[in-house]
Amino acid sequence: MAKSVPAFINPAILAWARDQARLSPEAAAKAIAISVEKLLAAENGDAQLTFPQFLAAANVYKRAPSLFYLNEPPAGFQPIQDFRKLAEAEPGAFTPDLTAVIRQAQERRDLALDLHDDLGEPAAEFTFSATLNDDEEALGARIRSFLDVTATEQQAWRAKAFDHWRAKIEARDVLVFLIPGLPLTEMRGVAIAESRLPLILINSKDRTNGRTFTLLHEFCHLAVRASGVSGFGTDERRADAARVEQFCNAVAAAALVPKDWLLSETLVARKGSEKTWADDELAALAVRFGVSREVVLRRLLTLGRTTKAFYDSRRPAFQKEYDDLDSKKSTGGPPRHLVVLSQLGRSYAQLVFQGYYDRRLTLRDVSNYLNMQVKSVPAMEQATFGLKG
Incomplete structure (x- = not known):
């Protein structure tokens, strides 16, 4: 039966993930619905979790399933470069859910970097840059030129504006992920400035046109290589962060x-x-x-x-x-594979499938990377490449 199929994950990463989640063996085992003895044996390499048990563990530890197949744990959680909250939210420490979201996005970036290199197609350097002393109107125009956006095509986008802006940005080797499950007062957007495959995270609870503004706001953060967290730290740091926020707001508006x-x-x-x-x-x-x-x-x-x-x-x-x-409570919605495609982005999904076509990944790897069941992968493939079933 399917439940008896072992997951064959790296036991060292299983133990590391529990430690990073700051859970005792007893608490973790209870959440995963297995015995403490089974969990410890799996961490020591003396037993294997079944695939459903492994997915439960990944969910409890708030880690991407694909992470558990790495040869060694990632270097560690890196501080983000920007954290956009609504003005009314109180500044404070990251919530566990937000921390997990950022960490998971960084793990997916690491996996994408590895895939690019394995395929012999290294991700391009992100060379677009700006400073806080730049003219906001001129920088907005530069962004439009860099992304190759014209007024004629933008007028035609209308309700699909976010999808098209996202595609333009992803074409420049920037990863854009939609994040579900977090309140808007906790996060609207995050930018993680990196030399290759920088990251933008957008809260999927926002209205579509609100996501579009946040997307360009965060892209501006990547351009200025902003560091720190808006609204946190000392008064001086908050003032510095406020300047960056105001600048990026103005630039995003000028670009849009x-x-x-x-x-x-x-x-x-x-x-x-x-x-x-x-x-x-x-x-x-x-x-x-x-x-x-x-x-x-x-x-x-x-x-x-x-x-x-x-x-x-x-x-x-x-x-x-x-x-x-x-x-607002969501009712119904599109099929699971379309939700995942929206969250991970077409460029990321295409990269994963390219790894499969090039025999760098197994079908099980693909399902792990895309966080879905193997049986849903064909539908995901069709949607990713716009194929008809």
């Missing part, structure tokens, strides 16, 4: 909503000197650029087409919409 394009919009031009904006006007502009109404209004404020007082009067309504997202 270019000045000349916005001001040339008929709806904007005919408003003349009027400083107030109806909600349907903001919504119409938001659709054109594939962003949120708040991003449009903030951009209008930056360009002197509205007032700070009017922006502040609309801010609470926007914030309530964000708050409602955290309390």
Whole structure:
């Protein structure tokens, strides 16, 4: 029976993962639903966990299943380069769930780097760079040029704007992962600046156009090689982080909503000197650029087409919409393989399948790397490459 199939994982990593999770053998065994004796024997290499038991252990330790097949434990958890929270959230230490999310993303990056090298196609160096002294409008234009985004194609994206911006960024050897299960008040986006395969994490609970803004915000963090955690540490560090956040907000807005394009919009031009904006006007502009109404209004404020007082009067309504997202219950949804593809990204999934085609990975490896059952892999393959079943 399937439950009796041994997982053949590295026992040293099994023991290491439990230690990193700070769980006693008794607590870990109870959570995995096995005996303490079985767990310790597996850690010593004297027994093997079945595949379901191994997946349960990976879930309890909050580790990617593929990690347990490495020859040795990874070097260790590295501090992230950016942590974007909503302004109302209280600063404090990372929660265990957030720490696990970042750690898992870094592990997937390590695996992707290894795959690139094994396939003889090393990931390109991330060479796009900027400084906090750069002109925000000019940097926004540079980002559009670097990603090869034109106004004509952006107008056509509309509701699919996030997917297209993501594809443009992934094409530059940046990993973009969607993160489920975390409240927006805990995390909206994370950037991990690396010389190869830098990482961007986006909270999947956010609205699609909210994800788009966060994506460009985090890309700006990669460009300036920002370090530290926004809103944490000493007052001086918080001030430094606030400067980076404000800069990246402005650059993301400039990249998504270019000045000349916005001001040339008929709806904007005919408003003349009027400083107030109806909600349907903001919504119409938001659709054109594939962003949120708040991003449009903030951009209008930056360009002197509205007032700070009017922006502040609309801010609470926007914030309530964000708050409602955290309390919203999901009902139904797409098949599991489409959810995984959305979370991991098409470029990462294609890399894993390329490793399989090149006989660097087994089918079981593929299922581990993609965190899904073997029987779901064919459907995932079809979706990854746009094939018809």
